Amino acid sequence: MLASIGENISNLPFGEMKLVNELMSFDGMPMLLHFTNERGDDILAYWVDYDKETIRWIYAKVTKDELFGYLKGIRSLERLFKEITSEYAFILDLTPQKEIKQIKLISSSLIPDQYFAGELSFYPDGLSEFYLNYLRDFEYNYLVKERSYIFKAEPSNKTHGNFLTAKEGVFLLNSVIDSVEGYINVVATHKYEQKFTNRSRINNVVKSLTNHLSPVISEAGIGSFEVWLAMDTISLNEVDEIGSEIRSEIIEGYKNDVLDIDFTSSEDAKIICDKFNPIQRKKIYEPILDILENEKIDLTISDKRKTIRQIGKPIKTNTRFTDLVIPKPSADEVKAQQEINKKIYTLFVSLEEGADISKIGKKELLSNLLLFNESIEIPYPIAFPVILPNGIELMLKKPIISNVKIIDQNKLELENLEFNIDIVAKDKNDMIEKFKAAFMNFIIKAIGRKELMDVKTKELINEYIDFKYL
Amino acid sequence: MNSCNEWQITVKMAQRKLLSYSHRLLCFSLLVLCCLCGTNFKMKNLPGLKYQPAIDALDLSIKCPNNFTLLKEEEEVYRVAINPLTHIKNFLPNVLFDQACGITYFDYSKANVDENGKCERCGASFHKTYKKAKSVLEHFSRKNKENIGYDCVAKGTLNADDGLVKIKSGHITLYEFNNGNSLAEKFKIVTE
Numbered sequence: 001m002l003a004s005i006g007e008n009i010s011n012l013p014f015g016e017m018k019l020v021n022e023l024m025s026f027d028g029m030p031m032l033l034h035f036t037n038e039r040g041d042d043i044l045a046y047w048v049d050y051d052k053e054t055i056r057w058i059y060a061k062v063t064k065d066e067l068f069g070y071l072k073g074i075r076s077l078e079r080l081f082k083e084i085t086s087e088y089a090f091i092l093d094l095t096p097q098k099e100i101k102q103i104k105l106i107s108s109s110l111i112p113d114q115y116f117a118g119e120l121s122f123y124p125d126g127l128s129e130f131y132l133n134y135l136r137d138f139e140y141n142y143l144v145k146e147r148s149y150i151f152k153a154e155p156s157n158k159t160h161g162n163f164l165t166a167k168e169g170v171f172l173l174n175s176v177i178d179s180v181e182g183y184i185n186v187v188a189t190h191k192y193e194q195k196f197t198n199r200s201r202i203n204n205v206v207k208s209l210t211n212h213l214s215p216v217i218s219e220a221g222i223g224s225f226e227v228w229l230a231m232d233t234i235s236l237n238e239v240d241e242i243g244s245e246i247r248s249e250i251i252e253g254y255k256n257d258v259l260d261i262d263f264t265s266s267e268d269a270k271i272i273c274d275k276f277n278p279i280q281r282k283k284i285y286e287p288i289l290d291i292l293e294n295e296k297i298d299l300t301i302s303d304k305r306k307t308i309r310q311i312g313k314p315i316k317t318n319t320r321f322t323d324l325v326i327p328k329p330s331a332d333e334v335k336a337q338q339e340i341n342k343k344i345y346t347l348f349v350s351l352e353e354g355a356d357i358s359k360i361g362k363k364e365l366l367s368n369l370l371l372f373n374e375s376i377e378i379p380y381p382i383a384f385p386v387i388l389p390n391g392i393e394l395m396l397k398k399p400i401i402s403n404v405k406i407i408d409q410n411k412l413e414l415e416n417l418e419f420n421i422d423i424v425a426k427d428k429n430d431m432i433e434k435f436k437a438a439f440m441n442f443i444i445k446a447i448g449r450k451e452l453m454d455v456k457t458k459e460l461i462n463e464y465i466d467f468k469y470l
Numbered sequence: 471m472n473s474c475n476e477w478q479i480t481v482k483m484a485q486r487k488l489l490s491y492s493h494r495l496l497c498f499s500l501l502v503l504c505c506l507c508g509t510n511f512k513m514k515n516l517p518g519l520k521y522q523p524a525i526d527a528l529d530l531s532i533k534c535p536n537n538f539t540l541l542k543e544e545e546e547v548y549r550v551a552i553n554p555l556t557h558i559k560n561f562l563p564n565v566l567f568d569q570a571c572g573i574t575y576f577d578y579s580k581a582n583v584d585e586n587g588k589c590e591r592c593g594a595s596f597h598k599t600y601k602k603a604k605s606v607l608e609h610f611s612r613k614n615k616e617n618i619g620y621d622c623v624a625k626g627t628l629n630a631d632d633g634l635v636k637i638k639s640g641h642i643t644l645y646e647f648n649n650g651n652s653l654a655e656k657f658k659i660v661t662e
Contacts, residue, residue, distance in 0.1 A: 001613075001617075002613060024605075024606070024609045026550075026606055026609075026610070027564045027567075027591070027595040028564070028576075028587070028590060028591065028595075029573075029575050029576060031606075031609055031610070032609065046611070047575075047611070047614065048611040048613060048614065049611065049613045049614060049617070050572075050573060050574070050575065050614070050617060051572065051617075052572050052574055053574075055574065055575050076608075077608075077609060096574035096575070096577055097577060098577070112613075113612065114611065114612045114613040114616075115611050115612070115613060116611065116612060117608060117609050117610065117611055117612075118607065118608035118609070118610070118612070118615075119608070120604070120605075120608045121605070121608040121609050122605065122608070123605075124601050124602055124605035
């Protein structure tokens with residue numbers, strides 16, 4: 001029996017302990033016991049030594065993480081006690097009659113090597129139903145962590161030691177979030193386009209999915225900028241079959257399509273170009289390349305299961321790769337991009353009746369400005385003469401107001417919820433023509449089932465066309 | 471008149487039914503008796519237990535072993551062991567193993583210790599899976615492994631000729647027969 005070490009204390013400091021479970025026994029004799037107390041602490045008692053007069057146990061408080069890791073078979077009993085987070089452990093000596101002989105307090109780091117279990121001391125029985133319930137909340141945390149990508153950034157120069165500036169940290173986080181969200185958007189849009197034709201519906205579903213799967217921080221490192229980001233697919237309620245497909249594929253997909261890429265390989269660049277179009281590549285890869293091109297940051301990426309190819313090494317890129325994946329735009333493309341980037345503003349200006357708006361100067365405009373609103377979506381009124389199938393021609397009672405916004409490639413998207421019209425047009429005239437056609441289609445269909453028309457539709461049409469002419 | 475006849479018929483039918491039940495009861499009783507005789511006869515022909523003196527020394531108030539059975543088929547089993555398998559401490563019932571290793575953990579002298587527990591420790595322990603046996607071996611602290619001497623997992627088979635068994639969720643307690651067989655010869659070390 002090893003000599004006794006530590007400071008004598010009179011009682012174990014855990015209060016009244018209640019046996020939860022006998023985790024391991026040897027020929028009917030308990031070797032490892034799990035207790036809890038009134039504070040909800042988890043305490044393990046481990047039989048470590050004996051002689052004819054004494055039976056020795058070690059008692060130590062463990063975290064739910066440690067307990068879960070052991071019961072799940074991820075962490076051995078040896079590692080659990082070797083790396084225990086609790087600062088102190090307690091050595092309890094009992095007589096053969098189970099009376100307490102002495103209790104010693106020791107620093108956990110001083111637990112003798114001889115008192116550790118074997119290297120392969122993994123719990124053999126798995127999480128029982130009891131422990132699944134006992135550690136239910138913890139399992140969610142564990143599963144999210146398991147799905148995390150680990151981004152570790154270190155400053156290239158050591159002005160502030162190993163610390164990254166807060167600005168660089170924010171930049172890193174924003175870039176990764178943009179890339180992950182860009183990937184979800186690209187993958188989900190592609191999948192839903194094969195199921196739905198209604199652009200507005202696709203946008204809504206993709207937006208909701210992107211919001212839910214936007215990375216959460218599952219852990220952050222101390223001492224350097226290490227952040228674990230995860231897409232929470234666990235709490236995602238699948239809206240449909242595609243949602244379920246995305247849920248099961250997105251984490252592995254992002255790893256394969258983005259994190260596992262060799263950012264210096266032309267071959268990998270070509271694979272990316274074959275798989276994604278320039279707009280998609282811009283959404284997914286540009287934010288990551290922004291980080292890699294930032295000379296102030298050395299970035300390494302890994303995951304909990306250590307499946308990412310570039311483990312441990314700072315990731316680099318080169319101009320050949322970036323030029324292939326995100327080609328520099330031509331002068332015309334820059335101009336076209338500027339057009340896309342133009343914002344639409346709504347101005348409410350108080351002017352005298354009859355004033356010629358084209359002659360108003362900047363100063364006068366600013367001094368009379370009532371309300372200013374930056375928006376990517378504006379209400380757009382359209383008024384036009386209607387020729388009904390019975391030959392009657394009449395003007396709409398009032399313009400029909402729809403929401404219009406500029407979407408990718410400088411196209412316009414019009415959405416009218418009243419008449420359930422959703423169109424994409426190349427310019428304003430195209431938009432108006434398409435809207436007219438869609439509106440007339442609605443009216444002709446409505447006339448076709450005039451007798452069966454509900455009150456709501458009648459009232460809606462009557463707002464714009466006198467119903468008696470139909 | 472009619473009702474009287476009907477009553478007589480009902481009584482006769484009831485008598486027949488009773489006779490039928492009595493007959494069945496008699497047959498069943500004979501069958502049970504035969505079985506019991508058979509069992510007794512069979513039990514009487516079983517060899518004695520190798521470690522009966524260890525059981526007797528505990529002076530238990532209950533019959534030991536109890537609730538035992540005989541293995542119907544050969545069973546593959548594993549146990550933690552000491553290399554070589556011919557080591558004197560291998561395959562001992564727990565009570566003797568405890569004595570041999572100086573383990574005072576289980577208090578055999580205490581009157582209030584469960585007598586069934588004491589009886590179970592008069593058998594030797596085996597596991598049905600390698601994983602479980604290996605896990606037990608690995609869960610010993612290094613010091614306890616040194617104290618006890620266990621250093622490997624042994625695999626072998628048990629059958630009805632080896633002894634009486636009690637089987638409980640993946641664990642077999644064997645009360646070995648005194649028939650001259652050596653368990654060490656039936657086992658080999660399999661630790662990976």
